[in-house]
Amino acid sequence: MGRIQLKAVQKKFGDVEVIPPLDLTIEDGEFAVFVGPSGCGKSTLLRMIAGLEELTSGQVEIDGKDMTLAPPSTRGLAMVFQSYALYPHMTVRKNIAFPLRMEKMDPAEIEKRVAVAAKSLNLTDYLDRKPGQLSGGQRQRVAIGRAIVREPSAFLFDEPLSNLDAALRVGMRLEISELHKRLENTMIYVTHDQVEAMTMADKIVVLQAGVIEQVGSPLELYNAPRNKFVGGFIGSPKMNQLEGEAAKKRGCTTIGMRPEHISVSPDSGEFKGTVGVAEQLGSDTFFHVHVEGHEETVTVRQSGQVNYGYGDTIYFTPEEDRVHKFGPDGLRVE
Amino acid sequence: MAIVATQSKLGKIVWPVLAWTVALLFFFPIFWMILTSFKTDADAVKPEFLFRFTPTLENYTNMTDNYDYWRFATNSIITSVSATLFTLFVAVPCAYAMAFNPSRGTKDILMWMLSTKMLPAAAVLYPMIFLTKSLGIYDTKFLIVMVLSLINLPIAIWMLFTYFKDIPKDIIEAGQMDGLTTWGEVKEILVPLAWGGIASTALLIFIFCWNEAYWTVRLTTTEAATLSKLIEGNRAPEGLFFGRLSAVSTAAVGPIIVLGWFSQKQLVQGLTFGAVK
Amino acid sequence: MANRTIPRLLQTPAVVLLLFWMLIPLGMTLFFSFIRYVLNNLRNPHWTSPSIENWRGFGNYQFVWGQDSFWLAMKNSLVIVTSILFLTVILGVLIAVLINRSFKGRGIVRVLLISPFFVMPAVNGVLWINMILDPVLGLQGIAVGAINDLQNAPLVGWFFSLWPTLEPISFRATQTSSIAVIMMVVWQWTPFAILIFMTSLQSEDQQQKEAAVLDGASTWSQFRFLTLPHLGRPIAIVVMIQAIFHLSLYAEIEIVSRGNGNKNLPYYIGELVNNNIGAASAAGIFAVILANIVAIFLLRMVGKTLME
Numbered sequence: 001m002g003r004i005q006l007k008a009v010q011k012k013f014g015d016v017e018v019i020p021p022l023d024l025t026i027e028d029g030e031f032a033v034f035v036g037p038s039g040c041g042k043s044t045l046l047r048m049i050a051g052l053e054e055l056t057s058g059q060v061e062i063d064g065k066d067m068t069l070a071p072p073s074t075r076g077l078a079m080v081f082q083s084y085a086l087y088p089h090m091t092v093r094k095n096i097a098f099p100l101r102m103e104k105m106d107p108a109e110i111e112k113r114v115a116v117a118a119k120s121l122n123l124t125d126y127l128d129r130k131p132g133q134l135s136g137g138q139r140q141r142v143a144i145g146r147a148i149v150r151e152p153s154a155f156l157f158d159e160p161l162s163n164l165d166a167a168l169r170v171g172m173r174l175e176i177s178e179l180h181k182r183l184e185n186t187m188i189y190v191t192h193d194q195v196e197a198m199t200m201a202d203k204i205v206v207l208q209a210g211v212i213e214q215v216g217s218p219l220e221l222y223n224a225p226r227n228k229f230v231g232g233f234i235g236s237p238k239m240n241q242l243e244g245e246a247a248k249k250r251g252c253t254t255i256g257m258r259p260e261h262i263s264v265s266p267d268s269g270e271f272k273g274t275v276g277v278a279e280q281l282g283s284d285t286f287f288h289v290h291v292e293g294h295e296e297t298v299t300v301r302q303s304g305q306v307n308y309g310y311g312d313t314i315y316f317t318p319e320e321d322r323v324h325k326f327g328p329d330g331l332r333v334e
Numbered sequence: 335m336a337i338v339a340t341q342s343k344l345g346k347i348v349w350p351v352l353a354w355t356v357a358l359l360f361f362f363p364i365f366w367m368i369l370t371s372f373k374t375d376a377d378a379v380k381p382e383f384l385f386r387f388t389p390t391l392e393n394y395t396n397m398t399d400n401y402d403y404w405r406f407a408t409n410s411i412i413t414s415v416s417a418t419l420f421t422l423f424v425a426v427p428c429a430y431a432m433a434f435n436p437s438r439g440t441k442d443i444l445m446w447m448l449s450t451k452m453l454p455a456a457a458v459l460y461p462m463i464f465l466t467k468s469l470g471i472y473d474t475k476f477l478i479v480m481v482l483s484l485i486n487l488p489i490a491i492w493m494l495f496t497y498f499k500d501i502p503k504d505i506i507e508a509g510q511m512d513g514l515t516t517w518g519e520v521k522e523i524l525v526p527l528a529w530g531g532i533a534s535t536a537l538l539i540f541i542f543c544w545n546e547a548y549w550t551v552r553l554t555t556t557e558a559a560t561l562s563k564l565i566e567g568n569r570a571p572e573g574l575f576f577g578r579l580s581a582v583s584t585a586a587v588g589p590i591i592v593l594g595w596f597s598q599k600q601l602v603q604g605l606t607f608g609a610v611k
Numbered sequence: 612m613a614n615r616t617i618p619r620l621l622q623t624p625a626v627v628l629l630l631f632w633m634l635i636p637l638g639m640t641l642f643f644s645f646i647r648y649v650l651n652n653l654r655n656p657h658w659t660s661p662s663i664e665n666w667r668g669f670g671n672y673q674f675v676w677g678q679d680s681f682w683l684a685m686k687n688s689l690v691i692v693t694s695i696l697f698l699t700v701i702l703g704v705l706i707a708v709l710i711n712r713s714f715k716g717r718g719i720v721r722v723l724l725i726s727p728f729f730v731m732p733a734v735n736g737v738l739w740i741n742m743i744l745d746p747v748l749g750l751q752g753i754a755v756g757a758i759n760d761l762q763n764a765p766l767v768g769w770f771f772s773l774w775p776t777l778e779p780i781s782f783r784a785t786q787t788s789s790i791a792v793i794m795m796v797v798w799q800w801t802p803f804a805i806l807i808f809m810t811s812l813q814s815e816d817q818q819q820k821e822a823a824v825l826d827g828a829s830t831w832s833q834f835r836f837l838t839l840p841h842l843g844r845p846i847a848i849v850v851m852i853q854a855i856f857h858l859s860l861y862a863e864i865e866i867v868s869r870g871n872g873n874k875n876l877p878y879y880i881g882e883l884v885n886n887n888i889g890a891a892s893a894a895g896i897f898a899v900i901l902a903n904i905v906a907i908f909l910l911r912m913v914g915k916t917l918m919e
Binding site: 014050051052071072073074077078079081082083084085086087088089098099102103146150 | 438502504505507508509510511512513514518522523526527
């Protein structure tokens with residue numbers, strides 16, 4: 001069980017309101033991702049759920065019980081920190097066993113649980129090492145192991161992959177996703193990386209300046225971003241947002257076109273532009289096109305290898321049914 | 335590479351020689367004191383025995399008869415050790431709270447604590463004599479322990495605060511998630527992780543207590559008199575007792591110098607409050 | 612959450628102890644400074660115990676203010692402290708730069724250099740004023756005697772006869788005792804400065820230096836424009852910490868001069884305490900004011916960098 005409900009949760013640091021009152025429900029077994037640019041309050045929100053940060057006002061309920069004032073350890077949650085926060089003076093075994101020891105569990109049972117966790121995380125050979133002797137990925141797994149053994153009602157992850165290099169990050173991402181499938185536990189995962197959000201989440205919560213911009217499944221957010229911010233934040237490369245003539249023609253202030261929803265032609269199309277940088281990835285090609293009257297380049301994605309070079313003039317047209325329209329207030333209009 | 339290349343051949347000889355010369359000059363007074371301690375009082379003042387003399391241990395073996403050395407040394411040990419322990423006992427929780435649960439006033443409190451170190455001792459000398467005499471604790475070890483603790487408390491808190499601040503807050507929070515109590519945090523995480531810092535703080539505070547010479551001289555007569563008082567009381571032997579005075583001085587500072595060698599590195603970090611590492 | 616009260620509770624003992632330590636004696640000093648309070652006075656026996664009835668207003672302050680010895684002590688305090696600060700910083704920087712390179716026995720050099728810092732002040736005073744500086748029996752006396760003896764040496768004696776005979780200096784005298792004090796404290800505290808500057812030099816950005824070499828900077832320019840600015844903060848810290856310790860310098864002065872020589876403020880107060888408590892307290896308050904001026908100045912300068 002692990003249904004987490006935030007009711008009018010608010011946080012102020014001094015006079016600065018970092019999180020205006022917000023409501024949010026995370027269902028049991030859900031993989032929820034808080035995503036947003038740094039400083040948007042996502043970590044603060046997570047820490048308030050964990051009990052590491054006091055609420056200025058509002059309530060945190062876990063499985064229907066008011067936990068607003070409960071100390072962190074009694075909430076039945078486990079947390080994986082960005083810095084892993086392993087105890088450097090303890091071996092891996094002791095690190096993983098630590099929360100159980102705190103619960104005064106029977107040593108034999110502890111031993112058993114540690115062994116199971118270590119096996120599932122491929123840590124069995126490292127149990128007697130200290131964290132300092134492990135690689136980043138291994139440390140990450142120890143931190144997860146320490147969370148798993150408690151059999152918590154929910155896992156909290158605070159940017160757990162941001163200290164890993166790119167290759168490891170992909171691997172760990174899969175491991176965590178698989179862990180979720182296997183344990184079927186509630187997980188709340190904080191990241192600034194929208195790729196992690198898209199690939200892992202059942203439910204994404206996009207935050208900006210402490211305000212929830214949109215809540216929904218990855219594809220809902222991708223297909224129907226509620227506003228310009230979400231449109232720009234979700235999806236890679238970024239959605240192109242243009243104002244002016246093209247927007248007016250479609251009856252809105254701003255149009256959003258994803259790079260992958262644009263077709264290119266050498267001789268005719270809605271927009272005319274000059275190719276700036278062309279990034280050849282083999283599987284895809286990205287063109288950064290200068291369009292007259294627009295300061296920012298428009299990114300266009302073409303499948304496969306397409307040969308336009310620097311300075312070439314091209315024409316491009318968005319797929320009309322996939323154009324996103326935003327009103328003067330930045331909100332989506334249909 | 336580039337730096338090394340600019341160093342001339344001459345520099346390779348001149349600089350080390352200069353460095354050694356300076357170092358030996360600085361150490362010379364201590365060396366001289368140790369050397370003199372092995373001379374008889376009569377030999378110690380004769381130019382012809384500057385370096386060539388018959389070494390004797392009599393100054394050390396007679397230390398008890400000459401100066402009642404061990405009584406003072408015992409007082410020094412008891413008061414310094416007790417004061418160090420008491421200081422840590424008060425300072426560790428305080429620094430812990432400041433480092434991991436800072437409030438808006440924490441910085442001001444720290445600065446205020448440091449400023450108490452700047453209060454000239456002389457300004458409160460008479461009230462201290464007056465108070466302690468009326469309380470009947472003048473010239474007691476208890477008083478000296480308290481005073482030594484109080485004058486070193488700000489430094490201890492600052493040093494520990496600096497060391498504790500280096501412990502990632504995440505680890506303490508992980509401990510909270512794992513169900514640690516406040517006492518558990520101190521015992522299971524803080525002390526094991528900051529052990530080096532706590533030990534070097536203790537060492538430095540001990541050295542300061544041992545060397546303290548204002549209050550220990552002014553607030554004691556016989557009962558609680560420390561080595562500082564002993565040396566200060568024999569400050570003017572007019573050349574009659576250079577040998578035995580050197581011996582008792584060597585005995586008083588020798589162990590501390592050796593302790594000091596071990597704490598060099600921590601000393602820098604501690605005394606500069608972590609600003610220089 | 613109970614989170615807030617526990618930290619406060621943990622800080623309380625330290626704060627309360629220091630508060631008592633500061634307020635009670637200081638409050639008494641303040642009170643005594645406004646009353647007539649003299650320990651030995653046969654004509655006015657009621658002055659021998661502290662009482663509000665002996666109120667003297669600013670009388671003690673005026674008395675102290677009007678005394679030449681107070682101003683001399685004030686002057687000596689400042690001269691001694693500033694000289695020590697000046698000398699230790701200069702010597703410290705020079706020696707730190709000198710040994711901040713690799714050579715044989717660098718570890719031993721460090722150990723030798725730092726040792727004086729751990730010598731107890733009482734021993735420092737006794738050692739210097741007797742064994743080293745004594746004009747007759749100390750090394751100074753012996754060295755001066757040996758140099759003068761050269762005049763009688765065969766072959767080269769005529770050369771040394773051209774020079775005047777040296778007179779050993781008595782450092783217990785009024786004019787010279789401050790010099791002796793400065794000498795011994797500089798000896799004790801330069802190691803501290805060296806240690807801190809050396810540690811700081813080791814964290815100097817080597818790539819920056821290499822870039823400077825490529826840019827054609829001379830050794831002097833590197834020192835002047837890179838090393839010295841890098842040492843700014845440690846220098847400020849060394850100055851602050853030493854000021855804290857040296858404003859209350861006492862043992863060395865007591866040992867050097869036995870009161871005959873140059874007194875500093877603590878020593879002056881120490882003498883008054885033997886009889887005229889009112890005046891001693893007023894002088895004490897002046898010392899507190901002086902310390903506060905220095906403290907405000909220093910904390911402004913250094914405090915902020917410490918809090919980062």
